[in-house]
Amino acid sequence: MSSYLLNRNGHYHVRIRIPSDLTAVIPATELVKSLKTTDAKAARLAALPFRKDIFSTFTLYRSGFISGEQARESIDRTLNRKGKATPSPTFSRAPDAPCAPSPTDSLPVACPSLKPSPPMLLSTAVNQYVNDRKNGWGAKTRMENEGSYRLMLDLLGDAEVASLDRLAVRSLRDKLIVLPANLFKLYPTQTAREVLELIQVSPSPDLPPMSITTVNKHISRLSSLMKHCMKEGYLTSNPAVGLKIKQKRRPDEERKAYTAEDLKRITANLPPKENKPERYWVPLVGMMSALRLDESCQLYTEDVKEIDGVWCFDVNDEGDKKLKTLSSKRIVPVHPTLISLGFLDHVASMKVAGHPRLWMNLHWRKEDGYGNAFGKWFQRFNRQHVTTDPLKSFHSLRHSFADTLKQQGEQEAIISELMGHANGNITTGRYGKRYRAKALFEAMNRLSYPVTTSTK
Known part of the structure; x- marks a missing residue:
């Protein structure tokens, strides 16, 4: 069952966790909404538009386009609108919310309206993701992942996570393709961006480019990071999905057997x-x-x-x-x-x-x-x-x-x-x-x- 669905006595609810940086503006740890269905497939479909709109509100607030009060009002409207197939369900904040209303109340506009929190930067998201996952990684895996994210930060800059779209990821991929293999060993004192500029000015045929397999590994690691950002509410979609370069070889041809x-x-x-x-x-x-x-x-x-x-x-x-x-x-x-x-x-x-x-x-x-x-x-x-x-x-x-x-x-x-x-x-x-x-x-x-x- 999807992590955002709850099954209570056979009835499905959607659960939307409030990111830690937004709890001062939206005073709850999570929102829970009854979907008025006992069918898992129907519940997943019914939950999607609500999740999409609420995560969009998170992004708009973080980017400074709306105030805290406007964010609460937007979430209130989203949660209390009627679906096409079912009557309007009941909403409730999580029980441990500091100023949670009764189930029939709308979200409180009386909670203090704060200035928009700083936008989530790529470097912050990377540190958060690595810290969350490092205990499950071996030393080699951690070193490879950190190397990938250091390379991405160099090429993308410390951009706002919300600003990353498919165009940005495509641009990153195009840069990776022309960078040389063993980049950090060949240029230990230079940044990837400096190496890229050097290659563009004076290309060297003696430097083989990064392999397609390695480029795809970097894109795959970026996609994992973007999934984390979606889970945390920093993004509503993953801009890196489907952008790995297609290999001409079948999987069983990527390494040959010895004759x-x-x-x-x-x-x-x-x-x-x-x-x-x-x-x-x-x-x-x-x-x-x-x-x-x-x-x-x-x-x-x-x-x-x-x-x-x-x-x-x-x-x-x-x-x-x-x-x-x-x-x-x-x-x-x-x-x-x-x-x-x-x-x-x-x-x-x-x-x-x-x-x-x-x-x-x-x-x-x-x-x-x-x-x-x-x-x-x-x-x-x-x-x-x-x-x-x-x-x-x-x-x-x-x-x-x-x-x-x-x-x-x-x-x-x-x-x-x-x-x-x-x-x-x-x-x-x-x-x-x-x-x-x-x-x-x-x-x-x-x-x-x-x-x-x-x-x-």
Whole structure:
């Protein structure tokens, strides 16, 4: 049910929360209105015009176009007008309102009329949104979001939120398209606006522009911010909706799977496992068990365990480990090829040596855990020994894993569970239990690549 609808004894009401900066002018925490219907769809339709008009009044007041008294009168008229399909319903302020009238009273014009509050600026909205969401973000996600909003503030200026429209967002998108990739690394002391001016005066063909994927990420983050502003009553619509650039590639083509020849080149060129065992094992774990780069790099010795007679990776977010999504937490069998190559011997040797993790050469960073240094090494290895295709990276190992199982006729639900993807099927996803280790091992055992590996 929509958050703005209340169901009281089967009857629907619309709830409109008063933003904190307006409670002095509209002395209530929320307005509640009976919609005189027991049908959820009808209630949503009936609530829309009232919400739209009231949020418009909020915006007009914040922008200084109407006084506090005019805002109250406007809300009073909106709430007490008759709908076309139903008689005029009863209105009431929230019970904790400091000067709430009786249900049949109109909004009080006797409350003090204040000067319009300052308009909500983009910087204030960004700080509010980040503070509301930061506890739910990992360090890397927070850093990326804050980077996006810093870039937007630079290009849009500290504009009034109410002034942001589709034209402004389109203009922002057009600027992002021409900015170079790795903007902050290339120009650490300059603003995005200064870089934009520099490029316009003296374009450089050696600077590749920001990718469409990155531009769309910025627009998506702006859209999330605008949703927050709508919820707070600063906007009546989201100007960033539908403005992401359409990709010519299908989702399954955004990253390519490695071919059989690519996989052969990977296994043929893996370095010896003595000095830096992670450079030998982590690519094979990605290839044979589909663990993400970060999931492999952060493995502890206790994360490799025997479950119902099957050796498995316990992929979890305990301690300093992080996972991409909730569904990433899973059990993945260790592929028999890994065992035959001596992977369990490496695990045992690390335990005997008293090491808590499998790869003690890798060090934790707040921004991206244990995978940063290894990811950079693998990309160099990938370009030198495997392929120059920009759409092939470590993540391509997961694509190869999924594609191979799919072509072998494996069930989609099993593939999703092995890879840590959410199961979109309501029946099996919500009500079905997870597959047992033995069932997953049977599928894993059928995975066959036309590659040869050595125990070097």
